[in-house]
Amino acid sequence: MILKSQVEWALHCCAILSSLPEGRYLSTKALAELHGLPKEYLSKALQSLSQAGLVHTTLGPSGGYRLAKAPNELTFLDVVEAVEGGGRTFVCQNIRANNPCRPKGFCESGPCAVARVMWEADEAWRSALRKVTFADLVQTLEAEVDPAIWSGTFQWVLKRAG
Amino acid sequence: MILKSQVEWALHCCAILSSLPEGRYLSTKALAELHGLPKEYLSKALQSLSQAGLVHTTLGPSGGYRLAKAPNELTFLDVVEAVEGGGRTFVCQNIRANNPCRPKGFCESGPCAVARVMWEADEAWRSALRKVTFADLVQTLEAEVDPAIWSGTFQWVLKRAG
DNA sequence: TCAAATAGGGATATTGTATATCCGTAATTA
């Protein structure tokens, strides 16, 4: 059970967009170059973010993406679910219903006890991702990324941002 | 990102094995019938449990599986990791290293900040699964499963347990 | 006004993993 690589891409792209000045846009092309990713395929991930309403887009030259809300309002969970989908990692096939000892047509009282435990773990996972915003991430990156690279990247982005 | 159906199968099988009397064994065939699953494929899941040391096996007629430890020592995480593998759900491809603003051969100080957040969520998921044992599960099932079905299944299992 | 650049969506190919089955082997029991 491994997350799509698009999740990683989307997270890093949102990190960049989080430090983009208000009102500026950054294109798929620039984001792909910056991260060394296939432009066409990265585009699909960004479209997922757009469909989820997490980013705003404009067309034409100097078009691209910007966050639709402030970095401190955007959580890791938002991005992960936009790309990966909001479904549960554990899908209950209700195999207890195949028990030959059951009378036919027996109606279950509620969700399977096994599934409930697995779903609680899913919720713990989601909860952890919901607690971290992109404002938190940017703060961490500012503190630990080499200052020369940090500002160099910032300049690189600004030069390409419409 | 969805767990293998084998995870569900293994969990339900361990639930049955947890209420099996000391020293008795239950075969793949019986476990497959009880849950309405393909015997050959379920066998692979049970083999994973065996390789992980969670169950003990015997060969020959009246052979099969029993738990290798007491139900209160066996956690959901044990079973999930045996079948699904213990790897992380988020694989860091370290795409920050593709940043064209970096000097070539630049050495990273540590794991990516994005990956660390994702890994913490993974750990929250694991931690939730580690907290629930099969003794807990059996207790829940005893309390909520229809008593007639519960005892009927118990008899069904005993008749087939070697 | 027009050419270039952009997001977006559809179609398609490729790869990889999950699912599923089959068969042979060694061990064990009745």
Place this chain on the structure above:
DNA sequence: TAATTACGGATATACAATATCCCTATTTGA
């Protein structure tokens, strides 16, 4: 001795992830 079992290897199938290509509508800048 014959039947039953776990186990491992080989193989086939279905489906999702990955990746690319092309067309369209829109917008910008020259």
